Amino acid sequence: MDIVLKSAHIIDETSVYHNTVKDILIVDGVIAKIEDTIVPPQFSKVVEKVWVSQGWTDSSVCFGEPGFEERETLENGMQTAQKSGFTNVLLNPLTHPVVDSQSAVVYIKEKTKHFAAQAHPIGALTLESKGEYLAELFDMKKAGAVAFGDYKKPISNSNLLKIALQYTQPFGGIVISFPNDTKIMGKGVVNEHIEGTRLGLKGIPALAEYLCVARDLAILEYAGGKLHIPTISTAQSVSLIAEAKAKGLDVTCSVAIGQIALTDEVLETFNTNYKMLPPLRDAQTVQILREALNQGVIDFVTSDHNPLDIELKFKEFDLAAFGSIGLENVWGILNQYVSVERAVKLLTAARMRFGIPAAPIAVGTLADLTLFTPEDEWIFEEKDIFSFSKNSAFIGAQMKGRVKGIIAQKQLILNEKE
Incomplete structure (x- = not known):
């Protein structure tokens, strides 16, 4: 599945695209294009207006x-x-x-x-x-x-x-x-x-x-x-x-x-x-x-x-x-x-x-990315817990920003709640 990140704000100090807003095309798990504007290929998955960093x-x-x-x-x-x-x-x-x-x-x-x-x-x-x-x-x-x-x-x-x-x-x-x-x-x-x-x-x-x-x-x-x-x-x-x-x-x-x-x-x-x-x-x-x-x-x-x-x-x-x-x-x-x-x-x-391979966000590298937003403010509740166990010290705590998902191992994982 091809993936297009539209208007993605890139945060990666090792990348020439650091702190820029670009469209990113990912084909078969590899970053194929990073450009100002990319027309999404047919049947591709489009994710809009996210921030993106290395995983x-x-x-x-x-x-x-x-x-x-x-x-x-x-x-x-x-x-x-x-x-x-x-x-x-x-x-x-x-x-x-x-x-x-x-x-x-x-x-x-x-x-x-x-x-x-x-x-x-x-x-x-x-x-x-x-x-x-x-x-x-x-x-x-x-x-x-x-x-x-x-x-x-x-x-x-x-x-x-x-x-x-x-x-x-x-x-x-x-x-x-x-x-x-x-x-x-x-x-x-x-x-x-x-x-x-x-x-x-x-x-x-x-x-x-x-x-x-x-x-x-x-x-x-x-x-x-x-x-x-x-x-x-x-x-x-x-x-x-x-x-x-x-x-x-x-x-x-x-x-x-x-x-x-x-x-x-x-x-x-x-x-x-x-x-x-x-x-x-x-x-x-x-x-x-x-x-x-x-x-x-x-x-x-x-x-x-x-x-x-x-x-x-x-x-x-x-x-x-x-x-x-x-x-x-x-x-x-x-x-x-x-x-x-x-x-x-x-x-x-x-x-x-810990010796885990990483690569800058650049054309030709494997996509290992985290998608997020930095501004949303919300309160964490028990219904937001994904884990089986519910022993959270943060129920009722103020949160800033949300995780939208990840792209890794040729897979796109998006939060269903988003």
Whole structure:
């Protein structure tokens, strides 16, 4: 099917057409023409007045399958990603069994290969994500794993992190280290701040995060290798990572959409969908994180999408599981705090970091595109959730801009609601 994008506003800093309005003709999945005006061929699909960028990538997504299909299947999860504007998603090994072998990586790749969006498994760093012994990292890399980390579990053994960074260097592997000292966290469930104290909820000190960040960066400086620190949430982490980058260390970091959208003041309602890890921080810290997005210290934004069934969330706050879904909300929230150009960069930068091929929007390249609008303002409601699980922290939140769909793998996916 031929596709014509009429009056498409192109946002792609790597393209000669950046920040111009053009018609784009896509034939058999390849960009055939980019001109001021194109007469649509007969029987072509025409999409009018959209903004277009290289396809977005989410660096931290959970779907559940295999093992937790009641939370989210790969089938529905990939459809959710597509409708949310993502052409690539990195899938965490939060499954049963854990993705810690070559066969587990192959299972996910095979089960998702027919979608327009592509799934890229993150292999567990350690066997069964228990933090004791390194998993089959090289074999998983050959099978298609793009990085290695134990989801929401810190690498408590410093020597194991050092060995992992050294072992992965010959094949360019990326180690993901979640920054959270569980001993300091203790039984904490929210940010250690006046809001949590007032509500009688045990606090998680910022110290639990930035101690780990400081240690990980020290080990990286000693051992070399490639390190990614996911979902940072403290001012100290921002400062430490900025210093490490100035030294030339090969480190990247991300922030979850919830950490720039919400403050711990929302805990007033005791809504367990606001229970996240890292926890929602105070307003001053959230402002620092937003500034770091514009300064380039934070490399990319993630949904940190974590579907959880009602049995895990419909509990007392102390007993509920950590996590919220968020794929559907990334654009509508991020677009409120940075420019369109910066937002697109934050949503596409993970491709290069994790070795996912990309090409500028140009004649002759494969179409891997996200279609969106930046101006529409609307309120996110439960009916807007695509996921099976409804544990969203963003119900009732203000959104700015809408995702229209994606073009990838010779497929056009448009949101039915649009």
